[in-house]
Amino acid sequence: MISGACFCKAIKFELLAESPMQGLCYCTDCQRVGGSSHWTSYAVAPSDFRLLAGTLTPYTYDPGSGREVTRHFCGTCGTQIMVQSDALGVASVNAMTFDDATQFSPQIAYFGGSAPHWCEVDQRLTAFGDAE
Ligand SMILES: [Zn+2]
Numbered sequence: 001m002i003s004g005a006c007f008c009k010a011i012k013f014e015l016l017a018e019s020p021m022q023g024l025c026y027c028t029d030c031q032r033v034g035g036s037s038h039w040t041s042y043a044v045a046p047s048d049f050r051l052l053a054g055t056l057t058p059y060t061y062d063p064g065s066g067r068e069v070t071r072h073f074c075g076t077c078g079t080q081i082m083v084q085s086d087a088l089g090v091a092s093v094n095a096m097t098f099d100d101a102t103q104f105s106p107q108i109a110y111f112g113g114s115a116p117h118w119c120e121v122d123q124r125l126t127a128f129g130d131a132e
Pocket residue numbers: 006007008009010011074075076077078079
């Protein structure tokens with residue numbers, strides 16, 4: 001069982017299933033939101049994400065695909081906890097918020113073509129998504 005929390009610990013959650021899709025997302029949206037070269041994505045079904053404490057602050061937008069995405073944050077400390085796509089039936093959970101970091105093993109590189117020039121995408125990861 002995976003459990004996690006935001007930076008200030010107001011948000012606590014657990015995941016009811018293991019993820020078959022673990023990866024790093026280098027899209028420019030994830031870069032801007034997270035202040036990093038990539039987002040650590042632990043994808044599960046939305047119903048397998050269980051909030052145990054706190055209230056998530058949602059921000060919904062269209063990333064350009066025509067399918068709305070909602071990014072969920074802690075309203076107190078701003079940690080991004082999860083990115084949900086109802087159209088795709090996926091909740092991409094921030095693996096860096098896990099209580100046990102060893103439970104994340106990324107296999108996929110999403111949108112590696114958008115990685116910043118100073119960042120080298122690990123070639124052992126399976127590429128997924130547009131090159132640019
Ligand atoms: Zn917080």
